[in-house]
Amino acid sequence: MACLPDRAKATLVFVLATGFALSPVLSDGFAGFRPDQFPVPQINAPVQPAGYAFALWGLIYLWLILGAGFGILCRAKASDWQRLRAPLMISLGLGIFWIPVAQLHVLWATVMIWAMLAGAIWALLRAHYRDRLWLEGPIGLYAGWLTAASCVALGLVLAGYGILNAQAAALAMLGLALVITLAVLLARPGTLSYGFGVGWALIGVIVRNLETGNTPVLALCLAGLSLIILVTWRGWRALSRA
Secondary structure, X not given: OOOOOHXXXXXXXXXXXXXXXXXXXXXXXXXXXXHHHOOOOOOOOOOOOOHHHHHHHHHHHHHHHHHHHHHHHHOOOOHHHHHXXXXXXXXXXXXXXXXXXXXXXXXXXHXXXXXXXXXXXXXXXXXXXXXHHHHHHHHHHHHHHHHHHHHHHHHHHHHHXXXXXXXXXXXXXXXXXXXXXXXXHHHOOOOHHHHHHHHHHHHHHHHHHHOOOOHHHHHHHHHHHHHHHHHHHHHHHHHHHO
């Protein structure tokens, strides 16, 4: 990738973002792993958000495409865009194939989504604070949702393969998601879209667990959501004063 001309890299990001967005159309889509994909069926797993939460992907896909288009037209040779294109391309390239893999192989899909997360966070941390709308915004939202989704996938694997029970897996992996989120928000203060992406997923988990009255998971999600809002707001204020 390093040997590609600047405009070619920008164009490749756009192509990969578009291919990523088309992947649900070219497959059966994805609204969570099926219970029967695990040796221990995961029925109404407490770690998984309610189905409506996956609708956020529509905004993620569109925003990534628009941001990549802006990058071609206005920032093809900008160094602050160039330095994040390689990790973003890796993440999006894996994302194109993620749904077909997830429909067949839970373990490989879990490995892939963690690799996608690593690329997305790497890209986000390398992004400049200018062009918040077209660069930080879409990558932050994408990385935020992936932070939650990767921990959800691992939680389902831990419970689905009998390593932990469903409750323990949910608490452990939601806790991990919060640790990663706070680390990212401290490393990159005031990234609203990232905090929103994780927060949206946590609200989906809250909605799922309201049905069963799962107090420990609800308490963790509410505490985590409050902490994310506080840290994001304080980071935003600090940036505004700088």
